[in-house]
Amino acid sequence: MGAIGQALSLIVGGDAALGEIVALSLQVSGIALFFATVVGIPLGALMGLTRFAGRRLVIALLYTGMGFPPVVVGLFVYLMLSRSGPLGGLHSSLVPPLFTPAAMILAQTIISFPLVAGFTMAAVMGLDPQLREQIRALGADRWQTTWTLLHEARVGVIVSVIDGFGSIISEVGAVMLVGGNIEHRTRVLTTAIVLETRKGNFDLAVALGVILLGLSFLANLAMLRLQGKAFD
Amino acid sequence: MAEPIYELRGVTKVYDGKTVLDLDELRVEPGEVLALVGPSGAGKSTLLRLLNFLEPPSSGRIRFQGRDFAPGDEVPLALRRRVTTVFQRSILLNRGVWDNVRFGLTLRGKRDSVEEVESALEQVGLGDLRQRRARTLSGGEQQRVALARALVLHPDVLLLDEPTANLDPYNVGLIEGVVRRLHSEEGTTIVVVTHNVFQAKRLAHRVGLILEGRLVEMADTESFFEAPRDPRTRSFVRGEMVY
Numbered sequence: 001m002g003a004i005g006q007a008l009s010l011i012v013g014g015d016a017a018l019g020e021i022v023a024l025s026l027q028v029s030g031i032a033l034f035f036a037t038v039v040g041i042p043l044g045a046l047m048g049l050t051r052f053a054g055r056r057l058v059i060a061l062l063y064t065g066m067g068f069p070p071v072v073v074g075l076f077v078y079l080m081l082s083r084s085g086p087l088g089g090l091h092s093s094l095v096p097p098l099f100t101p102a103a104m105i106l107a108q109t110i111i112s113f114p115l116v117a118g119f120t121m122a123a124v125m126g127l128d129p130q131l132r133e134q135i136r137a138l139g140a141d142r143w144q145t146t147w148t149l150l151h152e153a154r155v156g157v158i159v160s161v162i163d164g165f166g167s168i169i170s171e172v173g174a175v176m177l178v179g180g181n182i183e184h185r186t187r188v189l190t191t192a193i194v195l196e197t198r199k200g201n202f203d204l205a206v207a208l209g210v211i212l213l214g215l216s217f218l219a220n221l222a223m224l225r226l227q228g229k230a231f232d
Numbered sequence: 233m234a235e236p237i238y239e240l241r242g243v244t245k246v247y248d249g250k251t252v253l254d255l256d257e258l259r260v261e262p263g264e265v266l267a268l269v270g271p272s273g274a275g276k277s278t279l280l281r282l283l284n285f286l287e288p289p290s291s292g293r294i295r296f297q298g299r300d301f302a303p304g305d306e307v308p309l310a311l312r313r314r315v316t317t318v319f320q321r322s323i324l325l326n327r328g329v330w331d332n333v334r335f336g337l338t339l340r341g342k343r344d345s346v347e348e349v350e351s352a353l354e355q356v357g358l359g360d361l362r363q364r365r366a367r368t369l370s371g372g373e374q375q376r377v378a379l380a381r382a383l384v385l386h387p388d389v390l391l392l393d394e395p396t397a398n399l400d401p402y403n404v405g406l407i408e409g410v411v412r413r414l415h416s417e418e419g420t421t422i423v424v425v426t427h428n429v430f431q432a433k434r435l436a437h438r439v440g441l442i443l444e445g446r447l448v449e450m451a452d453t454e455s456f457f458e459a460p461r462d463p464r465t466r467s468f469v470r471g472e473m474v475y
Contacts, residue, residue, distance in 0.1 A: 130321065133281070139313040139336055141309050148335075
């Protein structure tokens with residue numbers, strides 16, 4: 001109970017360092033989730049609703065991406081962004097430098113968009129195949145049809161976003177590699193937990209873990225609220 | 233004679249190398265009730281999909297309201313929206329009854345549609361169930377919602393694909409009554425596909441028999457049933473096997 005008590009006192013006490021870490025965690029994972037959703041839902045809908053040459057290959061890649069170890073994604077992004085890497089070597093302002101929140105966002109976007117796309121695809125493909133035809137027969141154009149099908153599959157689509165969020169807010173390998181766990185700059189909840197555990201501050205580490213769980217729970221609750229009665 | 237609302241010439245539909253529909257000619261007159269009968273798998277539903285422009289024919293031409301469409305021609309949305317279908321197994325949206333009926337109007341950007349939705353629901357006798365979630369309704373009620381979501385659009389052509397198969401007599405009677413009223417009050421052209429010859433007899437002005445993707449015979453209802461020209465029609469209306 002010491003840990004939970006400490007967690008509560010940290011939260012209630014408005015610990016500045018903790019606030020910073022929580023804010024950065026939410027910021028990095030939130031922005032990454034935004035990009036993952038913007039890319040993943042249309043991609044999932046496309047994969048689920050159309051047939052084109054190479055579709056199976058893309059699906060195989062997507063499934064691989066869904067199970068990709070975050071630390072490997074981190075390594076990949078690290079190599080890409082490092083000064084001697086193909087992207088880092090461009091010295092472009094569009095390429096985020098290593099050990100910045102932007103690099104962490106990039107890595108987490110790569111981790112989460114296959115999950116969003118894959119589960120969205122599965123949700124859309126799980127709809128009755130005749131539904132699409134009936135929606136079109138009522139006069140829907142292509143976009144209206146796609147939108148309506150996504151709306152009908154909304155429970156699955158929401159789950160895809162929730163899962164995408166869960167995969168990155170709790171992820172440590174990639175943010176550690178490309179972020180570097182730099183105090184006041186790139187330290188997030190998961191990397192802070194690793195650090196505090198290594199330092200032997202178990203109570204603080206557990207407290208951070210409790211906060212992470214709580215945040216995750218609140219975020220999911222908020223997303224369910226967005227959908228209102230979808231789960232009835 | 234007025235120009236037909238549909239005129240099909242040399243229309244075929246091929247799936248995976250198999251010809252499921254092969255029609256030399258088919259005309260649908262404006263304001264008529266045309267029934268297409270035939271065993272399942274004869275190509276009747278495929279024909280309705282072509283008439284609703286849900287997919288293009290493999291070859292041939294479909295003339296609709298004075299405009300010709302060949303395979304690959306884009307059918308303008310506004311024209312496609314003059315037609316709708318009630319399917320054998322209607323799949324309602326996972327929303328309330330009211331939103332299901334309003335759906336087609338929403339697609340057309342009509343927001344102020346309370347009276348139209350109300351009237352369509354009343355016509356199918358579901359005024360009391362407007363608040364219910366559509367998927368909690370019985371099969372007959374769901375099919376009536378499907379009819380209401382078509383009625384509310386006031387289409388020029390209503391296509392019915394076995395609309396009352398697997399329904400109890402009460403719902404069959406109710407749905408047929410609504411279709412009849414739609415035809416007499418709004419002059420809607422109706423094409424109904426059915427394997428039930430009695431339904432064809434009750435509803436249609438003209439009846440056509442489709443077998444193996446081909447139109448065997450098309451005649452006004454009385455001569456189709458009383459004096460069929462083709463021996464296959466004769467055995468079909470008598471309820472005998474045709475093959």
